[in-house]
Amino acid sequence: MQLYALGLNHHTAPLAIRERVAFQPERLDQALHELTGSERVREVAILSTCNRTELYFAAEQPQLAADWLAGYHQLQLAQVSPYLYSYPQRDAIRHMFRVASGLDSMVLGEPQILGQVKEAARRAEEAGTMGTLLHKLFQNTFAVAKEVRSTTAIGANIVSMAAAAVHLTERIFERVADQHVLFIGAGEMIELCAAHFAGAGPRSMVVANRTEARADALAARFGAQTMRLDTIGDVLPRFDVVVSCTASPLPIVGLGMVERAVKARRHRPMVMVDLAVPRDIEPEVGGLDDVFLYTVDDLAQVVDAGLESRQQAVLEAEGIIDQRVDGFLHWMQARDAVPTIRALREHAEGVRQAEIERALRQLARGDDPERVIEALSHGLTNKLMHGPTRYLNQSEGETQADASRLVQQLFNLTRHD
Template identity: 75%
Template sequence: MPLFALGLNHHTAPLAIRERVAFGPERLLTALKDLTARCAQEAAILSTCNRTEVYFSTQEPQAAADWLAHFHSLPLADVSPYLYTYPDREAVRHVFRVASGLDSMVLGEPQILGQVKEAMRQAEEAGTLGTTLHKLFERTFSVAKEVRSSTAIGANVVSMAAASVHLAERIFERMKDQRVLFIGAGEMIELCAAHFAGTGPKQITIANRTPERALALAERFGGDTLRLELIGDLLHKYDVVVSCTASRLPIVGLGMVERALKARRHRPMVMVDLAVPRDIEREVEDLDDIFLYTVDDLAQVVASGRESRQAAVLEAEAIIDDRVQGFFHWLEGRGAVPVIRALREEADRLRQAELERAMRRLAKGESAEKVLESLSHGLTNKLIHGPSHYLNHAEGESLAEAGEMVSQLFKLGQR
């Protein structure tokens, strides 16, 4: 049965679309059972804030797209422009890349592996995980572990967002104890929030001119929101401030930061200004206990990590390509299982017939030596009857091919 991966992610679809096709935990088991009842033999669903993907085996891949739209009560036309479908090898390679963090918003992030494991667990619970998908997930976890342990895929900083976390971690030993304020809700803040969320901070807050966009982003990362005009009153509560807006004038001024430091009793603050023009007044960097980083500062960190990370990506892709090949060797081997089973059953039938004949002769009093001799000849003749008949009826070029095949099967001339 052909294997497919169908879905959409942060590369192909905006948040507004991803939200509409996400599967909440309370509906996942129902969805899996419904999918297998309608159009799939096996199925598993991975649903995160950045992607919704269905891994399944079927003869009708288009039916799965129809099912996805129908299950969420959406017109197919609303989601089809954002969907991708990977068949067979491409599907396996995609799953390996996803679990290894190569397809994540945060390159090399480790959380996705746990989410893939949860997708497998849910499919097992629903009873929709057959032999093929079970083996696929086993290989997936093995590949992800190999990529993480034998490459530096998660070790180097290659984005402004990752550099923001890297610089904050230089100041604070444990990000889990820190509160982070994001000013803005655009793409760069979204990326930064994803990186910081991966460190498990104590609090994440989004402040933005458009409350709806701030709320959507906060819900994704388990945070809360703050009205933009209240930043000055509450700035002292935050240990890390990351700002990136389109404002033409600074949002965080020198006086605002001075008051915050006084309220904090001069506990240090990390401030990251990713906006051009600046969101944070330049004079703020002269304050004691303030560690202010600009786009130029982050660019230096990124440049130092990009070369080593690129080498790690190439290594990871090579590992994945090799393991995809290995999975399909296993899959192709499974195609021979029915033939092997039938061959064994036929051989056992012949053995049983010859054994019964031998037992009857022994019961009549014939010598054991003659009966065993006859038994061995009978088995030999019956087992080579098929190949002999095949060779005797082959002609021309097919005769040479038949001879080569039989020679390989019985390892003739190799002893």
């Protein structure tokens, strides 16, 4: 059995394909059991996020998993195979370490992926599809990710739009904790922004979205409130920070709306972050004295500056990962040798028991103890040396030289020419 990682991600597949092979959380246990129903896949864990779907498994060969992945999602293999990658053993281990460390993420060094990898391990553990090999691999993966983040600067700088939004807000307000935040929209980007702002502990957070169910689900995650999208104009003066990202083809927040809000706020500053393309907030809003409007391009400049400083950290992280891959492979090799070691010890113990029983019988019938001990030692030596000696005698030609070197290494012999 070999370790494999098989899947696709944002580097190899467009969103339309990633959506079709994503696993719904409520069906994940069923999928895990279905894949391990084949005797050729003994252990498996599934990582499924908006940016990647990956299977980590132990099997004889990876093709079975690829066939299963396509079939499970009611696709032909030809529809997904151009986007799939398959990593055996060393490459699979290295890939897992890089993923958990944030080196393979859309946003370099982002921390959310480690939690998602831990959740994948937890689900596999609960489903009973995590054996000794995968369990050890995941534990090593978590340790490597922790080492990378604690000893390099991979997570030290702002490299996501969501983090940049908080950073720019902190330029205007000394404490985000004293502010009221409004999120317009409930998609993935707003979700990331909500997570980052929630970490700063604002006084309140409110989600406004066209679909109330999505707004309710997002608000529940972060202890926020919700409101109807068409009431924004009436309550806008309450908010110090507005973050918007919708798919609306026209602006949602207009100049007149913001002018009235600024007047009602008695010219207290407002931070407005527009992450939408096309824009949710009319560009003219940025011309108001008391409004600090930031667009996607403004945030991108902050992100680019952070990315430059992370490149050196990537080199350091790759070095750590390479070392830890070697360490895990060494553990695997040692584990593979365990049955042979056990058999060797059992053989030696059998020889010892047989010789002791013979010696005890000789002593019981009155034989000379010194001669019995001498016979015992000779018997042990002859039986334990029989295998290596026979192996050397049966070797011929080039194999004889190889056999000789192997025996010398096994018994730590010094060759005298």
